[in-house]
Amino acid sequence: MLDIKFLQSSGFFETISLKSWDVIFDEWEINNDLYVVISWKINVLKYTTSERKQVKKLATLLKMDFFWEAWLSVKNEPKKVKIQASSDSELLKIDAGTWVEKFIKDNPEEWLNFLKHIIYITNKRLNKNNRQIAADYELNKEINNLEKITLKSIYHIIDKIAVIIECDYILFFEHNIVMNNYYSLKYDTRTGASFEGISLEIEDLKSLDIKKDIPHLDTSLFNNIVKLNIGERELWFLVVGRKNNIFSENEKNMLISMWNSLSGIIKQKEVLEEEKNKSYIRENNI
Secondary structure (H helix, E strand, O other): OOOHHHHHHOOOOEEEEEOOOOEEEOOOOEOOEEEEEEEOOEEEEEEOOOOOOOEEEEEEEOOOOEEOHHHHOOOOOEOOOEEEEOOOEEEEEEEHHHHHHHHHHHOHHHHHHHHHHHHHHHHHHHHHHHHHHHHHHHHHHHHHOOOOOOHHHHHHHHHHHHHHOOOOEEEEEEEOOOOOOEEEEEEEOOOOEOOOOOEEEOOOHHHOOHHHHOOOOOOOOEEEEEEEEEOOEEEEEEEEEEOOOOOOHHHHHHHHHHHHHHHHHHHHHHHHHHHHHHHHHHHOOO
């Protein structure tokens, strides 16, 4: 196991204190230092636009995680991600170019432990990535096999998500376009049935009391709300019932990807219906 206290007292590692939102390094910077997280959370981010104004979170690093181990094989390579503190945090940093060889020479046993820790964490990351890739592949295969996008096909995708994330059920609520603050229960994965006439009056999803306000729940389970948006509009929400409420960081990333895919096909259905209505109006000179 990695001995953080030894590393701190060895004289080779520098302790860095960060405030929330402090940037450790940015994409394309040159930096050969290796970092170990001592406390709290560090975000791994990737720019999604050429203007570098928007980022996507790729991962969250916690205590005992490390980053920029690439200096072991490649020196002076530009960073491919942005690393930023998500809360007040502490890191250990070692300058690979100046101090690593001396650290290895003076502390061969601790260096071996360090390498074992790097291999262990790297294997964990690979397993997480493989699960993410497998989940994305499974869901995307179902989406690509849809002959057309209908409510029935959307419910089929929700069923598939429930299987992939291993939850007990998902309830799908749709915003009522006529009555502003009303959401209607449209689908329950347990019964495979849609519902009519079951509506909730909700001014703000944040104030929703799940167990009190929503019918059809198994109150022995943990129930979580997931909002599906198009831009600023909250058009749908899901209630996910699960025996175990704890989602790992990897599962959270999987869920974000799945909810984005679900939002995408629902949005596509809306666009198709809008085009169909416009075509009907043109053809009938309305």
